[in-house]
Amino acid sequence: MANSDLETQRGIYVSIIVGSLVFGAQICLYVQSFRKIFYILFGAILLVLAAVGGGTNMQLGQLMWIQYPDYPGGAPAYFADHSSDWYEVWGTGCVSFANIMGDGLLLYRCYIIYNSNIQVVSFPFFILLASAAMVVITIVQSAVPQTTLFSGLPIHFAIAWISLTVGFNVIVTTLICYRLLSFYKATHKTLPSEMTNTYTSISAMLLESAAPFTISGIVYVIAFAIESPTQQVFAGIWGVMVSLSPQFIITRVAMGIAWNKDTVGRFTDTLAFRVDTSGTFFSDVERSQIIVVPSNKESGEDLV
Template identity: 40%
Template sequence: MASTELATERAMYVGNTISTAVYGGNLFLYTYSTHLLVTSKIKQVQHRIFYICFGGILLLLFTISIASNNAFCELMWIERRNDPGGPPAFFAANSAAWYNVFGTSAVCLTNMMTDGLLLYRCYIIWESRLPVIVIPAIIYLGSATMAIMMVIESAMPMTNLWQGLTAQFGISWVALTVSFNIIVTTLIFSRLLFFYRRARSVLDDEQRSLYTGIMAILVESSLPFTILGIACLVTYIQGIPSATAVEIVWAAFVVLTPQLIILRVASGVAWSKDMASNITRTALHGTFHHNSSSTSSSNMNSKNP
C-alpha cells in the first residue's frame, strides 16, 4: 500500500472518530434545546415548531452522513478487504456508490440549511436591513447550485470526489460557501463587537456576557465554523490526504453550528429583531428590555450610563 493511500485511510478513520463524538454532542444539544422550547412560555408557537423541526432535520441528515461513512468504511476495511487491490481499489471503485452519494447529498443539504439560517441571523442582527445581505444571498445561491451539480456528478459511475469534474464542482462549492461564511461572519462579528463596546457602560456583567460576550459573539457569528471551512478549502484544493479528515469534521460542524444558535434561542439569550434598538435605548434611558421573538418578554435592570 502506498504511503498516500495509507495516509488517506488514516485521515478517514480520524475524521469519522471526531465526527462521531460531535454527533453525540449534537444529539445532546438537540434534546436539551427541544426540552427548553417545549417547556418555555413562548407565545409564538410557530417559532418553537420551526426550530424544533429545523434541528430535527439537521440531526436526521447528520445521521445519514454518519451512517453512510461508517457503511463505506465497514465494507472497505472488513467485508471486502481481500478484494483485488485491497481497500485502495475498493475506495476508488465505490466512491460513486449509492450510499456515498446519499451521504454527500445529506451533507450538501445540511450546508444549505445552515447557511440559510446564518443569512437569516445576519439579517436579524443588522435590524432587518435588506441591502446588507444582498451579496451574501447571491453567493449563497451560487454555492447551492455548485453543491447540486457536485452531487449529480458524483453519482456518475467511477467518479471520485477528489478528481475530475466532480472535484471542480466540489472545490467551487466549498470556495463559495466558505466565502459566504467569511462575509456573514465578518458582518455579524463586527456588528456584535460594535454593540459590545456600546453596551459596556450600560449593561451589567451578566447581560454583557449573555448578549455581547465572547461566547455570544463566537456562536452568533459562527467564527469557529468559518475558520474550519477555510482549512477545509485549503486542504481540498491541495488534494492532500488530511483533507479527508478535515472535510468530515467540517461536515459535522455544519450541523453543530446552527444547533448552538438554536440552543441560544431556546435559552432566551439569542439576538432578536429589537435587540439592537433595546441596547441603544438603554444607553439613553438606562432600562434594558429584551423582547425576543422566541422567548417571553423579560425586564432586566441595568446600570445607568
C-alpha cells in the same frame, strides 16, 4: 500500500471517529432546544441529515475494511470504485443540504442583527444561491460511475462549492462579529456587565457568527485544493460542523440568550432609561451602533 493511500485510509478512519463524537454533542444540543416547534423541526432535520451523512461513511468503512478486505487493489481501490455508490451520493447530498440550511439560518441571523437591512445581506444571499447551484452540480458529477468526490472532474466543482460556502461564511461571520463588537463598544460602559457579557462576549460572537464552522471550512478548502491526504480528516470535521454550528445557534435561541428582535428591544429600552436618568448623550455614530433594531414588545415570538 503507498504512503499516500495509507494516509487517506487513516484520514477516513479519523473522520468517522470525530464525526461520531461530534454527532453525540449535537444530540445533546438538540435535546436542550425543545422549546418551540421551529427549533424542534429545524434541529431534527439537521440531526437526521448528520446521521445519514455519518452513517454512509461508516457503511463505506465497514465494506472497505471488514466485508471486502481482499478486494483487488485493497482499500484504496475499493474506495475509488465505490465512492459513487448510491449511499455515498445520498450521504453527500444530506451534508450538502444541511450546509444550505445552516447557511440560510446564518444569513437570517445576520439580517436580524443588522436591523432587517436587505442591502447588507443581498451580496451574501447571491453567494448562497451560487453555492447551492454548485452543490447540485457536484452531487450529479459525483454520482457518475467510477468517479469520486476527491478526484477527477467532480473535485473541481466540489472546490468551487466549498470555496463559495466558505467565502459566504467568512463574509457573514465578519459582518456579525463587526456588528456585535460595535454594539459592545457603544454599550459596555452603559449597560450592566451581565447583559453585555451574555450577548456581546467572545463566546457569543463565536457561536452567533458560526466562526468554528468558518475556520474549519477554510482549513478544509486548503487541504482539498492541494489534494492533501489530510483532507479526509478535515472533510469529516467540516461535515459535522455543517450541522453542529446551526445547532449551537438554535440552542442559544432556545435558552433565551441569543440575539433576536425582542432581545435588542430590551437592550434599547434599558439604554433609553439610562440616558433619561443619567443625562448621558451619544453621538450619531454611537446611536447607529446602539440601536440595532426598533424596540418591539411583541417580537418575542420571532423564531430566531
